[in-house]
Amino acid sequence: MIAVLKSGTTAAQKENLIKWLSAQGLSVHVSEGEYKTVLGLIGDTSKIDMDLLSGLEIVDQVTRISEPFKSANRKFHPEDTVISVTDTAKIGGSNFGLIAGPCSVESEEQICTVAKAVKAAGATFLRGGAFKPRTSPYDFQGMGAEGIELLLKAKAATGLPIVTEIMSISHIDLFADVDVIQVGARNMQNFELLKQLGRCNKPILLKRGMSATLKEMLMSAEYIMAGGNEQVILCERGIRSFDPYTRNVLDLAAVPLLKELSHLPVVVDPSHATGAARLVRPMALAAAAAGANGLMIEVHNDPMHALCDGAQSVTPDQFAEIAKAVATVRTAL
Amino acid sequence: MIAVLKSGTTAAQKENLIKWLSAQGLSVHVSEGEYKTVLGLIGDTSKIDMDLLSGLEIVDQVTRISEPFKSANRKFHPEDTVISVTDTAKIGGSNFGLIAGPCSVESEEQICTVAKAVKAAGATFLRGGAFKPRTSPYDFQGMGAEGIELLLKAKAATGLPIVTEIMSISHIDLFADVDVIQVGARNMQNFELLKQLGRCNKPILLKRGMSATLKEMLMSAEYIMAGGNEQVILCERGIRSFDPYTRNVLDLAAVPLLKELSHLPVVVDPSHATGAARLVRPMALAAAAAGANGLMIEVHNDPMHALCDGAQSVTPDQFAEIAKAVATVRTAL
Amino acid sequence: MIAVLKSGTTAAQKENLIKWLSAQGLSVHVSEGEYKTVLGLIGDTSKIDMDLLSGLEIVDQVTRISEPFKSANRKFHPEDTVISVTDTAKIGGSNFGLIAGPCSVESEEQICTVAKAVKAAGATFLRGGAFKPRTSPYDFQGMGAEGIELLLKAKAATGLPIVTEIMSISHIDLFADVDVIQVGARNMQNFELLKQLGRCNKPILLKRGMSATLKEMLMSAEYIMAGGNEQVILCERGIRSFDPYTRNVLDLAAVPLLKELSHLPVVVDPSHATGAARLVRPMALAAAAAGANGLMIEVHNDPMHALCDGAQSVTPDQFAEIAKAVATVRTAL
Amino acid sequence: MIAVLKSGTTAAQKENLIKWLSAQGLSVHVSEGEYKTVLGLIGDTSKIDMDLLSGLEIVDQVTRISEPFKSANRKFHPEDTVISVTDTAKIGGSNFGLIAGPCSVESEEQICTVAKAVKAAGATFLRGGAFKPRTSPYDFQGMGAEGIELLLKAKAATGLPIVTEIMSISHIDLFADVDVIQVGARNMQNFELLKQLGRCNKPILLKRGMSATLKEMLMSAEYIMAGGNEQVILCERGIRSFDPYTRNVLDLAAVPLLKELSHLPVVVDPSHATGAARLVRPMALAAAAAGANGLMIEVHNDPMHALCDGAQSVTPDQFAEIAKAVATVRTAL
Helix, strand or coil: CEEEECCCCCHHHHHHHHHHHHHCCCEEEEEECCCCEEEEEECCHHHCCHHHHHHCCCEEEEECCCCCCCCCEHHHCCCCCCEECCCCCEEECCECEEEEECCECCCHHHHHHHHHHHHHCCCCEEECECCCCCCCCCCCCCCCHHHHHHHHHHHHHHCCCEEEEECCHHHHHHHCCCCEEEECHHHCCCHHHHHHHHCCCCCEEEECCCCCCHHHHHHHHHHHHHCCCCCEEEEECCECCCCCCCCCECECCHHHHHHHHECCCEEECHHHHHCCHHHHHHHHHHHHHCCCCEEEEEECCCHHHCCCCHHHCECHHHHHHHHHHHHHHHHHC | CEEEECCCCCHHHHHHHHHHHHHCCCEEEEEECCCCEEEEEECCHHHCCHHHHHHCCCEEEEECCCCCCCCCEHHHCCCCCCEECCCCCEEECCECEEEEECCECCCHHHHHHHHHHHHHCCCCEEECECCCCCCCCCCCCCCCHHHHHHHHHHHHHHCCCEEEEECCHHHHHHHCCCCEEEECHHHCCCHHHHHHHHCCCCCEEEECCCCCCHHHHHHHHHHHHHCCCCCEEEEECCECCCCCCCCCECECCHHHHHHHHECCCEEECHHHHHCCHHHHHHHHHHHHHCCCCEEEEEECCCHHHCCCCHHHCECHHHHHHHHHHHHHHHHHC | CEEEECCCCCHHHHHHHHHHHHHCCCEEEEEECCCCEEEEEECCHHHCCHHHHHHCCCEEEEECCCCCCCCCEHHHCCCCCCEECCCCCEEECCECEEEEECCECCCHHHHHHHHHHHHHCCCCEEECECCCCCCCCCCCCCCCHHHHHHHHHHHHHHCCCEEEEECCHHHHHHHCCCCEEEECHHHCCCHHHHHHHHCCCCCEEEECCCCCCHHHHHHHHHHHHHCCCCCEEEEECCECCCCCCCCCECECCHHHHHHHHECCCEEECHHHHHCCHHHHHHHHHHHHHCCCCEEEEEECCCHHHCCCCHHHCECHHHHHHHHHHHHHHHHHC | CEEEECCCCCHHHHHHHHHHHHHCCCEEEEEECCCCEEEEEECCHHHCCHHHHHHCCCEEEEECCCCCCCCCEHHHCCCCCCEECCCCCEEECCECEEEEECCECCCHHHHHHHHHHHHHCCCCEEECECCCCCCCCCCCCCCCHHHHHHHHHHHHHHCCCEEEEECCHHHHHHHCCCCEEEECHHHCCCHHHHHHHHCCCCCEEEECCCCCCHHHHHHHHHHHHHCCCCCEEEEECCECCCCCCCCCECECCHHHHHHHHECCCEEECHHHHHCCHHHHHHHHHHHHHCCCCEEEEEECCCHHHCCCCHHHCECHHHHHHHHHHHHHHHHHC
16 A cells, blocks of 8 residues: 655654554555655555545545455456356356346246246346335335245246345345345445345345446455355446436446456346346347356346336347347357 | 327337326326327326336337425425424424534544534534444444444433434344434435334434435435334435545535425535545535535544544544534524 | 426416417427426427526426437438448448557558558558647647648558547648548537538547537537538547546447437447557457447557557557457357 | 556566656656565656556556646645736635626627626626537527627626637637636637637636546646646536436535645636526535635526526526625625
């Protein structure tokens, strides 16, 4: 860590700061410039509060040299992590995960119909929301526990492992038979939930918060991994921006960047990112071309009657065509 | 609600959509233009999924005419809500709430010293973090239950009601004697937490999420109010933007806008918004001038040794000066 | 255009507004709801100032139904526009334009070497900056007129048409032999420049401003087209966002969206968008997969010694590999 | 400047980079850490391309220690700059500039009426647009040269110095009698225009670009100052953000921050920032409380009939009330 002191800092202030830094177990290397003094902090700086340091009156700026994340850091774990749920359902390394299904579970017939259709089209995981985060308390909130039951029936019928979102640690027992637990964008920094998931032995699909930086996302993965659960899948799903024309901006450069910083697999959700079914295909292809380890796509047999997010769902036929085109791109590259 | 259909929509598609809308209890008023058809939807549109509708292939755009929030809406509740905790600790209407204290509770001595100092300077509430949301799992996470005990001691010593943050519904019992429960920015859309707080009989201070729109913030207030708890204080604390120079951008226009849209009181947190102690004074004055119903300011007796967020804390002396200047501005206006 | 009036609007205010709208040649269709009144404005609303209308005290919101751009609008021009410079250098429809070259022209040897290399690798246009927009007045500002001379020599040597940026209308005469004139992101709303370019008979490559919405970008294209020059190429080059980790966020959904809204060709610049050579390949492939009509890639024979933006330049060898991979993706799809 | 090299950098790569840096006149101080090497660059780093350096494959990050702006830097010019146009029209230091007038000049009667009204209310400058930057080519573009004539008549009638916007260097001769030339947000990085204004001997009011960082704004001021014209007034006018509810977000922390970084005066434009007349008062008061050196407020005698931006204009009566309240706040502080 490097701290640059403001010009005008007195010798006493400088000494005071160095004493304080040393008391935290760091050795401090001082180099005096014409206008400014630069302190090099050597040792375990992961416990230093960068905001505190940079906010001190005599400090001009602070730069972290080593990343604050460790378990998720590719530097200490050069090989790709592969999340392996079944022999055919793997994500990471050269394994591409194709996660598909409706936004919400609505009925046994609906979820089983969609499950069979997406399996036939090549999906390797079934997704479906049982607990739904909705902006309005007056909107449909999901079927809850019953929704999970129906997902398990669809799993029994198709063999597809299931991915579904958790919204509260008080529901954790209901997720005992779920294969992959999803943490939604709004809960990416619900740290108590992350800590709890760090203690369970299941893969976690962690969605990027609406305005989370890549480093913040990796720090949230770190919360889970620090608890002992190293099976984390990162999911880019669009970030908030200024143009009202799409719901979010899909940040595809996040794919190569996250793979560079971390060994964890990275999947992309083009459905939530764009909020529009007709944009799912081009963005799914783009994600595959950018090197994503998987895709998460909303599919509904009757998008117009879907209880939520029908706007961004594709039909099973459209999904089959997208899956084929994605495979073509991946084979070509 | 108004839906504009794309040019090229067939009569059959149009009829199909109208049938579907009617099935949801709405009457539909059709007006045909040269290129486009406009549907006016009359009735209770709060249950219509705007995203679904706008995502349909034949729909060009959808405009909501009535706001989706009801309990928080000034239209149905023209008078200012006043949150009244004690005779002297009130927020809303003409009552200005001055909430001050350290980012984290660190020891009995620390919290009592700061509490006495801020009370002497005119604070009407004591704040202090017991459970702390930190980006890194390796950073100090707060004293937890013990922190709340110490806040209660400081309350006993000074008579100041206390404000502290909740991070998980599993901690709710620990908040039995807390006067105002804070929901942090990262949990503004932790809907399960909001629902639970809707069932408790205490004022809730709801912070704006880092990239939450004003309407989303009001919908989160609505989650609490829909559960029966109408005592919500809104808190602007800065939003995320592109300039790395400050931590966040303090959106002060949110103050008059929220007060126009809603009857709930609006306070401003200049400490978290800027992340820099030296910016707290000008932004506190600006917030008061913009019409805020209160301020939330971090004060620490020894900012340099604060366990978290010392960078943005002012000293008790600085706070006393700020409180005085704020009072001067409020008197002048 | 639809205007929703606030509840509480008096009959006199309403009449006053309707009179004013009628005076501007519009017919007004009034529909009264329970809380609000909705005005439908019929006629040529392109001259109505939407900001004025929505800012009136009695107006709650205004929605434009017809887009404010006409010449650029696909609705009135369903076929793809193809910009054709030579038999082999075309952009639009099924023609893919591969624009490559250094950020800045530095010497005859440099530009000719790069030109030959990129031609051999399949480039169809040579790019190179003669006038350079730099954040700092102390940075290299480009070779100016001499740079254009050198580009023309490289064109003579290779047959590649040239693309270079204009920064001021006072330089227009120097661009007489340039094939495609580029308008940079910082000048996307330099309306006087756009008007001037609307009067010249050359293709214009218009880069998206750093925080321009898609509609604003199309309105800037409209400035050029309104002057009579319909040869506009739109270029997505990344938008500003909150994560300091990359220079910009490449908004690839802009590709299908712009192609839906407009008949103009859309190219993508992955070099400026990411600011990092190692991200050019994945983003170039993603852009091709998303349906872009072309790419604009910075290539330098010696990126480390490049006078500007070397960080984002790839070498000729890397470019050749990227061009091949892009062709593979395009063939596959 | 400090450059951190990636772990895995070879000795040869390191030496190569050091040789290249030395060739640019810098001395390089190397410090080896456990995982990374840190290079301290000493000398005139203002000519080093930070983007180039940080984009090199072996470089992890680069930190600038000295700001890249010099003439605008408070470090080298500790006293406040005061822009003095007449004995009563000064901005900077303890002089508060109150700039008021219509968005566009529309007629002699209009501009003179407004000029007299704002002068009576305490305005020290008259503003009015002759050349107008409009998103649409079909919107009113201003009266041009005639508009400047009318402004000069209003100046003759009231004695108020005039502020008006320039959009192209080809119009510079028309501005010979203008007192303060405004550069609009869209032209903040029109570098050719800035260079030209650096050669004229008149105060320049420089508006912040919609997504410009404070450092970029200061670098644009530097373009003007590097040409010899040191009379620059900085103007915060709102930045682009994600909430469609207001046109822009007024970043008031920019006021104390710019005044800390630079000696130039800082004024605030609450009219463009919010786009709504009813928000002008609270934001004007907030700006004054935050320490602004002046305000720029749109005033129109008949906002509903204003040819542009009427939505954000206040009436002369409202302006008089705002001016009085601003004076009260300033006196109180």
